[in-house]
Amino acid sequence: MAIGLTHYLVIGAILFSLGLYSVLTRRNAISILMGVELILNSANINYVAFSHFSSGNVEGQVYAIFVIMLAAAEAAVGLAIVLAIFQIFHTIDVEAAETLKE
Amino acid sequence: MDIATALFYLVAIITVGSAAVVAFSRNIIYSAFSLMGTFAGVAGIYVFLGADFVAAVQLLIYVGGILVLILFAVMLTHRITDVEITNRAAGRIPALLAIGIFIFLLVQTIRETSWAKAKEILYAPTTARIGDLFLENYLLPFELASLVLLAALIGAVVLSRKELRE
Numbered sequence: 001m002a003i004g005l006t007h008y009l010v011i012g013a014i015l016f017s018l019g020l021y022s023v024l025t026r027r028n029a030i031s032i033l034m035g036v037e038l039i040l041n042s043a044n045i046n047y048v049a050f051s052h053f054s055s056g057n058v059e060g061q062v063y064a065i066f067v068i069m070l071a072a073a074e075a076a077v078g079l080a081i082v083l084a085i086f087q088i089f090h091t092i093d094v095e096a097a098e099t100l101k102e
Numbered sequence: 103m104d105i106a107t108a109l110f111y112l113v114a115i116i117t118v119g120s121a122a123v124v125a126f127s128r129n130i131i132y133s134a135f136s137l138m139g140t141f142a143g144v145a146g147i148y149v150f151l152g153a154d155f156v157a158a159v160q161l162l163i164y165v166g167g168i169l170v171l172i173l174f175a176v177m178l179t180h181r182i183t184d185v186e187i188t189n190r191a192a193g194r195i196p197a198l199l200a201i202g203i204f205i206f207l208l209v210q211t212i213r214e215t216s217w218a219k220a221k222e223i224l225y226a227p228t229t230a231r232i233g234d235l236f237l238e239n240y241l242l243p244f245e246l247a248s249l250v251l252l253a254a255l256i257g258a259v260v261l262s263r264k265e266l267r268e
């Protein structure tokens with residue numbers, strides 16, 4: 001069986017599910033952010049796979065680059081928030097950080 | 103099975119396997135480092151899809167930027183030796199059931215849908231075409247992206263500075 005669109009979509013689906021599992025079960029804020037990164041990567045695989053197999057032009061790759069840019073911004077701001085939470089609560093367990101101010 | 107197919111399966115197994123370590127590992131350091139395997143594997147998948155520029159961007163930004171940020175955050179917020187408490191997970195069984203059903207539905211949908219097919223599948227360099235699109239059709243989103251990055255830069259600095267108490 002030749003490698004086709006289905007293979008890439010299945011890889012994207014598995015990555016998405018693993019990221020969703022991380023987001024659902026982890027209690028550590030940084031692990032939750034890692035799960036979000038997995039989800040964004042799976043969406044990117046789908047964009048590039050459809051642009052290669054279905055549309056035949058590069059617009060999907062342009063969208064993938066925008067997603068990568070937003071992921072970088074999200075990681076910077078998200079990790080800054082995690083560090084701020086750690087300074088106030090001395091833990092980054094999301095169940096311990098329930099209030100917005102100390 | 104020819105070499106390209108075998109290579110594809112190797113890259114796919116590396117990607118999915120290290121993503122599984124990210125999701126299931128009890129030690130957050132292992133999670134953070136195996137995220138590198140996932141990012142590099144996804145870059146390999148982009149190469150298989152003929153997207154050379156996106157693969158380079160993936161390596162530069164994810165492996166070179168985001169992963170380093172995540173490792174910094176892990177090292178700054180944990181007593182590294184406390185393996186047991188660093189990466190707690192709750193509600194594993196319901197979450198496993200939910201994503202099992204979810205992945206089954208996704209794969210069924212992927213298999214049964216007849217996706218559109220391109221007239222021809224190209225393996226040409228893409229950088230020039232992406233640059234043309236950025237400066238013609240996607241000029242406004244491109245400029246907005248720079249604003250978003252500036253806002254994220256200032257926001258990260260404001261959030262992580264020390265509060266001055268009077």
